Amino acid sequence: MHAVLLFIRLRALLFAECRHHPVAFCETCRRGYTPEELGTDVGNGCYLCRQCGTDLRASVTAHARTCPNLTPTKPLVRMVGRPASQQSVRRSYRPSA
Ligand SMILES: [Zn+2]
Ligand SMILES: [Zn+2]
Numbered sequence: 086m087h088a089v090l091l092f093i094r095l096r097a098l099l100f101a102e103c104r105h106h107p108v109a110f111c112e113t114c115r116r117g118y119t120p121e122e123l124g125t126d127v128g129n130g131c132y133l134c135r136q137c138g139t140d141l142r143a144s145v146t147a148h149a150r151t152c153p154n155l156t157p158t159k160p161l162v163r164m165v166g167r168p169a170s171q172q173s174v175r176r177s178y179r180p181s182a
Contacts, residue, residue, distance in 0.1 A: 092132065092142060095149055096120065102154040109141040109148065 099108045100120045107117025111134040118141065124131045132142045149155055 092145075095145065096123075096131070098155065099145070099149065103148070103152060107148075108152070109144040111137065111139050111141060111144075113137045113139055 103120060105119065107119050109118045109123060109132075110116070111118070114134060114136045116136075118134075122135070123141070123145075130138075132140060132145060134141055
């Protein structure tokens with residue numbers, strides 16, 4: 086049960102960060118799945134290959150470990166990349182005449 090909850094949280098993360106590239110790969114069918122292709126029906130075989138029914142959870146978990154979109158450094162990059170708010174604060178400051 087706990088493992089299922091973890092997987093649901095992981096899928097939510099993949100939907101946000103990995104929308105546009107495959108996050109699972111079926112070795113049998115030689116095809117990849119994006120989060121949308123895996124489907125949104127949590128608990129209803131959403132991690133199974135649509136063609137052969139292979140369990141793709143191991144593949145999804147492996148992607149989560151290696152995908153650069155999911156590295157812990159990304160939130161820092163987002164913070165550094167927003168200097169606009171600092172500039173607006175500085176512009177509102179006026180020295181008293
Ligand atoms: Zn990814
Ligand atoms: Zn397959």
